[in-house]
Amino acid sequence: MAIKVCVFDAYGTLFDVAAAARIAAAEPGREALAKVWPDLAEDWRRKQLEYSWLRAVTGDYVPFWQVTMDGLDWAMERSGLDDPELRERLLALYWELAAYKEVPMMLATLKARGLACAILSNGSKDMLEGAVDHSGVGLYLDAVLSVEEVGIFKPARAVYDMVGARFGCTPDEVLFVSSNGWDAAGAAGYGFQTVWVNRAGLPMDRLMAQPAHVLSDLTTIPELV
Template identity: 30%
Template sequence: MKNNRNIKPKVLFFDVNETLLDLTKMKKQVGDALGGKDELLPLWFTTMLQYSLVTSASGDYKPFGHIGAAALQMVAANNGITIAEENARAVIGNAMQNLPPHPEVKEALLQLKQAGYKLVAFTNSSTEGLKNQFENAGLTDYFDEQLSVEETGKFKPFTETYLWGATKMNVKPAECMLIAAHGWDVYGAMSAGLKAAFVARPGQQLFPLAPKPEIVETDLKKVADILVTYQ
């Protein structure tokens, strides 16, 4: 769905993992659990996303961290490594809740707040997990609201989940913009009628068959510099 460009959205929704938080530290911890094979992190992450979609499509719900731990067990098994469920959950829980923000994130968020934007975190992580992530990263005070899809029982990028977020903030989908570093998230948001900005973090690409988002930049500060010009 096409949206009017350069019109200031009422609410900015931010994906959290990779968009705001740097996954480098997590890559090391997951890599260690996989026998030092850091190169398996992308496979683990995509497996986690795949099975979050499978869970939602099946009408079920499991905490995102638990799906991440199960995905870790699957990737490990395919590489001749056995990880017990309890150990996998401990690895993922610790890794995901102790991530630093990317270097430009705090400056960009402050710039957007000072420009009058309402900032909302919008994540597949659990409510408790998001709270811990933000406290550990020092991001809590930058946001007006923290939303986890846990309340909906359905993960992004399901259309209903984005519409729930807009309803939760008492705005229309077209009055929202999702800012994310994942092509699938941006595509899902635009399909639900939201505006979108893509943060092209290293290793991330837009889906070529999806509509192009309103903003495409390499970091959050560059996205913020554009958004503060909106009327």
């Protein structure tokens, strides 16, 4: 069936999750962070995801902001950064993540073609609203869907169910786009047509399903619909 709805993961897909550490590292007096910021950014994101998976398995849901803070605390300790002011700065910057440069034009093109566009994210509603407002992409979005509504993190099927409930569409009418291989696999197994945005050139995850398309960025998404 024809695609009617294009759904995007937020963090790492539309918004650059490394931007917070990168920006803070360039500020005056951040020499200690400047030496380690790529590792800190990677550790922060990895633990953020690991904590969300573990909480999904155990049923111990907390808002994504909590796992974001917990992930940062782990990453800072690993990097030897005991700096409460830096912690607050990094967390503040996470509310102002920039969109990747191709995102506005890509979304504008999809909207011009009459497609509905939405975010489906583990992020807390207020976190997502902050990123959407800061990046200016809100005018291209018909919905911002947060797992807060169902109280469990992706890749739980209850999260993907939110798309059909919101748009009244079947799974095969949805193009789902994520930079996370596990998320793209989960969505493919659910029945969405899927795209993995593999910015880092990683191997394909060995999971229950595979995405239909693998791209290096979001530029050519409109060509798939």
